[in-house]
Amino acid sequence: MLAPYIKQSWVALGVDLNAVNAGTVIAFPYCLLPALRSPGSPIPIDVEAGSWLATSVTISTTLGVLLSSWLMVVLGRRAAHVLLPTPSLAGWMLLARASSYSALMLGRALCGVSLGSVLILGSTVLGEYTSPRLRATFLASKSAAYFFGTILIHTASQYLDWRSVALVSLVPNALTVLNACTWPESPSWLVTRRRFKDAETSFFWLRGRSDESVRDRNEEFDEFIRSQKLRMQSEPPSATVTESVLIFFKNFTRGDFLKPIALALVGMVLVEASGRHTFSAFAKDIIGQISGEFTVQSFYFTILIDIINIVCNCATCVLTKIFKRRTLLFFSGISCLVILSTISLYLLLVAREVISKDRAWIPLSLLGLYFCLTNIGCCPIPIVLFGELFPLGHRGSALAVATLVHNIPIMLYMKTTPVMLEYWRVHGTLLASAAVTAITLFYMYFTLPETYNKTLQEVEDYFVKRPTLEKDNECDTTSHMLPTVESARGNCIK
DSSP: OOOHHHHHHHHHHHHHHHHHHHHHHHHTHHHHHHHHHSTTOSSOOOHHHHHHHHHHHHHHHHHHHHHHHHHHHHTOHHHHHHHTTHHHHHHHHHHHHOOSHHHHHHHHHHHHHHHHHHHHHHHHHHHHHSOHHHHHHHHHHHHHHHHHHHHHHHHHHHHSOHHHHHHHTHHHHHHHHHHHTTOOOOHHHHHHTTOHHHHHHHHHHHHOSSHHHHHHHHHHHHHHHHHHHHHHHHSOTTOOHHHHHHHHHHGGGOHHHHHHHHHHHHHHHHHHHTTTTHHHHHHHHHHHHHHSSOOHHHHHHHHHHHHHHHHHHHHHHHHHHHSOHHHHHHHHHHHHHHHHHHHHHHHHHHHTTSSOSSOTHHHHHHHHHHHHHHTTTTTHHHHHHHTTSSOGGGHHHHHHHHHHHHHHHHHHHHHHHHHHHHHTHHHHHHHHHHHHHHHHHHHHHHHOOOOTTOOHHHHHHHHOOOOOOTTGGGSOOSOOSOOOHHHHHHHHOO
């Protein structure tokens, strides 16, 4: 009999493998673009075409987000996690055999569809399949797994051509699908389908059968029933499709809907300004400009940065239990702002031949320190807040909108970074990132609530006060008979 944490780790492994695939998708331009720009390339491209190749995944990610939101509700979490990585399988195979620019674009777009499943589906699975005591660790592993994908691309491209790298990238993608086929369905999803016996079986498969797991089962299912009552009280008893659409758009007049989305957008702009995705994709261009050319030593530096990213993301899991969110964010942000400005000034003086270009180790060392600091605050904290800010009453719709909005800064940075590196060089690109970092930190200083050791309801109350559930004391929330949604409405909604 396998221990519960082994079974939960097995499910988390499937999510992490999908995150590894996300890292390979984002980092693939690292080997693809230099090869296509080199003399004698079978598919020659210019800077503009290269920027669209890098950006195409973020455009199709929107479709992946929408499919993910729909499939995991209609078919379930397991089925969605089996189906959504499959476009990426087709995309990698197409990239490996591509003979034209349009085929490359289509292959990248197919990979982008699967990329959208990582944003919503992965977090949902970890939240519903794992126990509260292990959840933070598994969420941190998902962020670290992304950088295992980038290090896979960076390492493989040192020894293989880009077509072979595309075939190597098939492996974590295929393992994701095979792993998800072995899961049970999510207990929470089964409850929404009123399959209570199946939900109980799935829950005890994941948690084991003990006094503690029975207590957790009762508490978690009761909280789920209570949230359903709150949702039903805020919606018309028999809302039509038109009424549901009107309710959705009415949310855009509510402060507790718009303010968290605005914070999520600004937070993701900060993440992109910190180079989470762009360095993985364009590390060869960035390091090549700083050192004069991309050498074997530059390759080792790239791998070192990947390792720093992994270690620091794992360390954040511990740091968030010790320090407040705002403390970590602003310590990291201000430190990174100083380092970015210093690197930019140094490289500008090198470009103007005021100082020698022979000491490339100075800006490269500062860049390493920068990624160490940004991965303990600027990158992980906005992602953590992404799951804490949205009110329960419209968490699903707000999360869907925020996830779609989240793609905007990724798309803009992936599209503009190669152009900025070409015309502004590294010092201008880093200076632009420093300016964006300063603006986002300024906004978040005055608007971001502290969520450390606060319940989601306390965070929600920061934005807009809400009345509690009517006649809550009359509702039977202590019963463990798992009533249906209809009986809950009949008993508690007057």
